[in-house]
Amino acid sequence: MEDENERQRQIKQTLQNRMERVTPDLLSEFLFTQGVQTFRCLLCGSEDIGIPQCNVHKSGPEGSSSVTFVDYIKLDASGPPHSLMHYQYRVICRNCGFTHHIAVLPVLEWVEGDKSNG
Ligand SMILES: [Zn+2]
Numbered sequence: 001m002e003d004e005n006e007r008q009r010q011i012k013q014t015l016q017n018r019m020e021r022v023t024p025d026l027l028s029e030f031l032f033t034q035g036v037q038t039f040r041c042l043l044c045g046s047e048d049i050g051i052p053q054c055n056v057h058k059s060g061p062e063g064s065s066s067v068t069f070v071d072y073i074k075l076d077a078s079g080p081p082h083s084l085m086h087y088q089y090r091v092i093c094r095n096c097g098f099t100h101h102i103a104v105l106p107v108l109e110w111v112e113g114d115k116s117n118g
Contacts, residue, residue: 011082019087019104020069022111024051027070027089030107039091046095072104084108 028051031039039049052071057064075086087104 008081015082015084018108018112019072020056020067022070022089022104022107023068024053024070026111027051027102027107030110033110041093041096041098042100043098044093044096046093048094050092050094052090052092 028039038047040047041049053068054071055066055068057066070089072087072089075088077086079085084105085103089102089104089107091100091102093099
């Protein structure tokens with residue numbers, strides 16, 4: 001049981017490290033490359049859009065730094081507990097409040113593919 005807990009902890013940590021690579025700029029870039037030149041609210045058409053983000057301070061041997069990445073939500077769905085399919089980004093309209101959900105998986109694959117290819 002200890003081993004299983006440790007394994008789950010490591011899976012979670014690995015996932016966390018991957019999620020921290022997706023900055024708000026990268027998410028915007030991803031949408032742009034997929035043909036979304038200007039993000040407009042699907043409900044009211046406003047371009048006043050907000051992307052929730054997270055800031056984490058880290059301290060290590062090389063000193064401290066901080067990373068800003070796109071905040072995400074985890075769905076309470078069945079299946080593997082740390083499946084990427086359970087994670088979503090939110091893009092929120094500041095005008096009407098409509099919340100757009102974007103699956104994490106394609107964004108993460110794009111970010112990681114882009115980085116390793118270039
Ligand atoms: Zn709206």
